[in-house]
Amino acid sequence: MSNNRRSPFLSVIIVAVIIAIVGAVILWFKPSNSSVNASQPLSTTANNDAENSSINMANPSNGAGMSFNKSNTQFTTGLENLPRSLQDTDVDGEIIIDENKHLVVTEGLKRLFDYFLSALGEEDETTINARVESYIRSHTPEPAASQAVTIFEQYVAYLKAISEIEKKYGNLQLQATQSGKLDLNVVAQQKQDVAKLRQKHFDKETIAAFFGEADEYDDYSIEMVRINQNEQLSDSQKEAAKQNYISRMPDNSTKANLAQQANLNELMTRTEQMQAKGATAEQLYNMRRELFGAPAAARLAQVDQADANFDQRFKQYQAQKQQLLNRNTDNAQAQINQIEQQLFNEAERKRLTGYAALQQQNAANIK
Known part of the structure; x- marks a missing residue:
């Protein structure tokens, strides 16, 4: 428990x-x-x-x-x-x-x-x-x-x-949600x-x-569901309604956290859009600085660099691994393990299987 x-x-x-x-x-x-x-x-x-x-x-x-x-x-x-x-x-x-x-x-x-x-x-x-x-x-x-x-x-x-x-x-509630929507009357x-x-x-x-802080989060969650279930609103209108709800909340830590989460939604959306258009590191930094300030933008830039470095090593690893598998030699797996240890530290090696699956999924989505 x-x-x-x-x-x-x-x-x-x-x-x-x-x-x-x-x-x-x-x-x-x-x-x-x-x-x-x-x-x-x-x-x-x-x-x-x-x-x-x-x-x-x-x-x-x-x-x-x-x-x-x-x-x-x-x-x-x-x-x-x-x-x-x-x-x-x-x-x-x-x-x-x-x-x-x-x-x-x-x-x-x-x-x-x-x-x-x-x-x-x-x-x-x-x-x-x-x-x-x-x-x-x-x-x-x-x-x-x-x-x-x-x-x-x-x-x-x-x-x-x-x-x-x-x-x-x-x-x-189990009965109310069988249609795929939350019955807000039951919740109320x-x-x-x-x-x-x-x-x-x-x-x-x-x-x-x-219960005060938890209730504020509950009320927020319910209102987000209400907005998302409103079929008369467009996506942009829904986003505006969510931002309006947060702006009308009392100024406290709950509001600050929710506003931060809303900014993170925007960050993820804008990052994906800009990267798809080939945005430079400087352009991404400026966008993030606008949303979160210079220190956070700098930390995210470091994350980008670390991710890019890992991705480059992963591609090298995948190419060498495939070559060894194609040769079908008896010691292929031992050689693959040796390459892993050369290219990645212990924590990174634990990511390899999941990262490979994610790359395959992304490739399938593009097709």
Whole structure:
């Protein structure tokens, strides 16, 4: 089970979002995670890059009758005798308190809960509950500690209840998408049900901290699907509508990331078009500098040079390999292996099979 929790409908709609194809390029521009606000003087942090994930709670219910009694296993810090999946890992998440030692609810607190809950199955629920409470109380003063424990109890009850909604709409969505299109009415109803459930278990501050950013991405994804499914819009009108949606979003990190992804879409399209027309390295650099600035344009130019160098060596390798295969000698494979080691380092040799398949596919598309 993974560490984090995605909103229940994102897994259904995200496959419809075209921008997912640019993930590899995003690594060139992805900003590092920002740290906790230094104005909050007392904190316990253990950050780890992670996305929201799904946590399946046994015997889902609305939380009624849920027990938080500690198991026979007593913990001091909550980190004793960790289950195998959590051994040799850093605790993900954070506990932030203000100058009055009150809890400051953040998305990192949810990540902390998800970190321990990801071991459900290796440990029973009662043991995990005791582990989380011990961890919180050993790292956090009062009243923040009790406040965090209360929110953890609410979160567990919420996970049990949300599983019923996921089951209901999972089946409905399967039927709704048989035509090949996402039924946005079903998605909207599911969002309403989830919102009501969150209001039942959390206050507004916790809802915003735990789910706010994920909801912004969900809303964006839904709107992209809505635009793509609008058959009355041309491709250029769809692109303009997407850009308009992003421009109207609040100025925050989510908007910045989505705008960057939109720029990456344009980068890929314009790069392919310019290369097809025989653009020079300087022309590509100027286009990229316009979109992302000089440092990113310079890094992409280096990638182009590395790719061109690899491609040249690959063509040399393929020609020599084919000659050896045509001779059909007994030691042909040994000679081919020797050529590979001469032309490519260990990491590059792992790319050869996939790169050859890609070249064949490109050649077939041209025909």
